[in-house]
Amino acid sequence: MLFKIPPMKTLLAKPVVDGMKKNLSSRIANFHQHSGRVPKLAVVLVGDHPASVIYTTKKGHTAVELGMKHETIKLAASASPQEVHEKIKFLNQDPSVDGILIQRPLPSGFSEEEVLYWVSPEKDVDAFHPENTGRLVLGLPCFKPCTPAGVMKLLDHYGINPSGKIACVIGRSSIVGKPMAALLLQANATVIQCHSKTPHLPSVTSQAELLIVAAGKAGLVDASYVREGAIVVDVGIHRTTEGKICGDVVFDSVAKKASALTPVPGSVGPMTIIMLMENTVWAAERREAARAR
Ligand code: NAD
Numbered sequence: 569m570l571f572k573i574p575p576m577k578t579l580l581a582k583p584v585v586d587g588m589k590k591n592l593s594s595r596i597a598n599f600h601q602h603s604g605r606v607p608k609l610a611v612v613l614v615g616d617h618p619a620s621v622i623y624t625t626k627k628g629h630t631a632v633e634l635g636m637k638h639e640t641i642k643l644a645a646s647a648s649p650q651e652v653h654e655k656i657k658f659l660n661q662d663p664s665v666d667g668i669l670i671q672r673p674l675p676s677g678f679s680e681e682e683v684l685y686w687v688s689p690e691k692d693v694d695a696f697h698p699e700n701t702g703r704l705v706l707g708l709p710c711f712k713p714c715t716p717a718g719v720m721k722l723l724d725h726y727g728i729n730p731s732g733k734i735a736c737v738i739g740r741s742s743i744v745g746k747p748m749a750a751l752l753l754q755a756n757a758t759v760i761q762c763h764s765k766t767p768h769l770p771s772v773t774s775q776a777e778l779l780i781v782a783a784g785k786a787g788l789v790d791a792s793y794v795r796e797g798a799i800v801v802d803v804g805i806h807r808t809t810e811g812k813i814c815g816d817v818v819f820d821s822v823a824k825k826a827s828a829l830t831p832v833p834g835s836v837g838p839m840t841i842i843m844l845m846e847n848t849v850w851a852a853e854r855r856e857a858a859r860a861r
Pocket of ligand 1: 768
């Protein structure tokens, strides 16, 4: 009898996002009933980087759709780091604001390291403050960075449990690669972390049962990087010269070998936005609970 290979599963965000939207809308309605207000997200946008304007608009629309308040504070690209810092200090103190995020990339002249400390840890819904990063690594309650947390939710929705699996993360950035590895480790995966200095990348990545690709290199990963039957998550986002959106993974090539794969667009991107909403609702609930104590 011939062995029948099950079809490759496409891990779409839509069913996960739809379920989370329902859940968040009811948490927001509950919060409103108890506190008399709705959660508020403030986004600080410096300059008019086209992709940042699109992302900021999307975040605002989703917040409003869920019944939250949203404000984008726009500052000129020429704004000094001091001016932006003053604005954020004001938002940190504003009792009507629950979550603050600084849209990246910032213009040159800003110290990435300094900016990490600006948003107060209680309102740090992007989870970039070193206090939240430290708590994440220690496994303590904290905001989790939206992209890796979104990947974990996606896997959970599709019944993919990292426990006991060999997982490989390509990328070691502070916003994706490192927290992704930390979350997988907490979920009891055996984690291999690759980066731009990893030699013989395909021979390392092809050991993984779960491969997360966040290298920021369009089309880096084809079937030769992938173990037969692996689950592959593509975090990369790129715009081709023809104006199409693609990821770090060559979808058609990897689809022949993987048992499950995320498409770009339609998977990690929407998960990132909905995790931001979840972090903002949690920020509001936590602040309200602390106020009531
Ligand atoms: P980054 O440039 O900060 O980090 C990339 C990492 O990949 C680095 O650690 C580097 O060492 C590693 N790397 C680069 N080239 C490599 C190679 N050839 N082999 C092995 N490792 C290599 O990028 P980032 O901020 O972590 O983002 C990664 C990608 O994810 C980008 O395409 C970005 O646009 C995308 N992204 C998507 C979302 C989303 O919502 N879907 C969110 C954040 C980032």
